[in-house]
Amino acid sequence: MTIAVSIITNSAVVFAADSKLTTRGLVGFDNAGKPQFLNQTYDNATKIARSSLGNAMGVVAGGGAIGPTSVTDYIAASSIPLPEKPEEHAGQIQKFAETMAKLRADYWKGLNVPLEEWPATAVMLATAPFNSTTPRVWHLLFAAEYPKVQEIETRIYLEGSYDGAYSLLYGYRSDVMDALAADLKVGETAVGEEAVYKSLNGAKVLRPIDKIATRVMPVQDAIDLAVFLATTQVQMERFLPGDAVCGGPIDVMVLKTAPKQEILWLPGKEVRHPITGKLL
Amino acid sequence: MKALNERLQKMQEAQAARQDALQEGRIRVEPPKPEKTEPAAEDRQKKTSS
Numbered sequence: 001m002t003i004a005v006s007i008i009t010n011s012a013v014v015f016a017a018d019s020k021l022t023t024r025g026l027v028g029f030d031n032a033g034k035p036q037f038l039n040q041t042y043d044n045a046t047k048i049a050r051s052s053l054g055n056a057m058g059v060v061a062g063g064g065a066i067g068p069t070s071v072t073d074y075i076a077a078s079s080i081p082l083p084e085k086p087e088e089h090a091g092q093i094q095k096f097a098e099t100m101a102k103l104r105a106d107y108w109k110g111l112n113v114p115l116e117e118w119p120a121t122a123v124m125l126a127t128a129p130f131n132s133t134t135p136r137v138w139h140l141l142f143a144a145e146y147p148k149v150q151e152i153e154t155r156i157y158l159e160g161s162y163d164g165a166y167s168l169l170y171g172y173r174s175d176v177m178d179a180l181a182a183d184l185k186v187g188e189t190a191v192g193e194e195a196v197y198k199s200l201n202g203a204k205v206l207r208p209i210d211k212i213a214t215r216v217m218p219v220q221d222a223i224d225l226a227v228f229l230a231t232t233q234v235q236m237e238r239f240l241p242g243d244a245v246c247g248g249p250i251d252v253m254v255l256k257t258a259p260k261q262e263i264l265w266l267p268g269k270e271v272r273h274p275i276t277g278k279l280l
Numbered sequence: 281m282k283a284l285n286e287r288l289q290k291m292q293e294a295q296a297a298r299q300d301a302l303q304e305g306r307i308r309v310e311p312p313k314p315e316k317t318e319p320a321a322e323d324r325q326k327k328t329s330s
Contacts, residue, residue: 150293152293153296154292154293154295154296154299155296155299157292158288158292161285162285162288163288166288166292170291174287174288178287193287197287197290197291200291201291201294201298202298202307204307204308204309204310205309205310206302206309206312209295210298210299210302211312
């Protein structure tokens with residue numbers, strides 16, 4: 001699992017992600033022919049990559065592989081050309097996602113693994129703008145055979161395992177709210193989650209996320225906020241009981257458009273020799 | 281974890297519309313209170329002495 005943070009300002013997108021990578025390895029089939037998986041984690045993974053043309057970047061959460069290849073390798077090797085018309089952008093991202101989904105489907109079908117056993121993967125993809133300085137961010141979900149693609153318009157968006165960071169921004173944890181929804185009753189009937197979440201969404205009190213104005217936030221402060229949120233999630237998982245699914249250093253990548261378009265890579269770790277400590 | 285995230289993801293997606301509604305005045309709120317406040321001296325004293 002992962003904590004991945006996306007922050008959109010008027011002229012940049014900041015992605016931050018931890019370094020714990022969880023993959024599910026196919027280790028064989030049991031006597032009934034059922035596939036057997038084991039989880040494997042690494043604490044030095046890099047989950048953010050820029051596209052080969054340098055006009056897009058992606059961050060992965062959930063399963064780190066898309067079929068036989070890692071998502072970051074796939075993005076780094078991909079060119080995401082800009083269409084001539086802005087309105088064609090969504091269609092192009094959809095096609096990009098469908099190509100990834102086919103790679104994933106061909107791989108698992110080739111191994112005769114049933115669909116419900118395929119690892120789910122979420123990708124956030126930031127792309128350079130056409131007629132403004134604000135980049136666009138897309139959410140690509142590979143859970144079913146076909147991908148679900150939608151544009152992320154929320155300026156601070158979390159993906160992966162993020163309940164700790166979410167509760168800071170929104171002012172509640174979903175498990176607490178779910179319990180409240182089950183316990184609050186009108187007569188003998190529980191008010192239910194839908195009513196509680198509808199009420200939360202229309203709340204007349206300003207939650208922290210309502211007050212954080214990222215549009216005008218300088219890039220440095222957006223980077224600081226993204227790292228703060230990712231670190232908060234990592235540390236909450238560290239101090240709470242149970243296996244942490246986030247961890248390791250926080251890497252950052254920025255797609256900025258002003259004063260010139262460029263992608264900045266700000267890694268939280270360096271590759272070193274394990275004995276001498278020398279930088280490679 | 282999956283079910284939990286689906287709920288939170290929907291709330292995150294709805295946040296963009298909520299932000300617009302707040303800025304356009306379609307959701308009316310009380311004037312925001314200052315985030316950082318010092319407790320009154322009297323309150324501090326009560327806390328210390330209790």
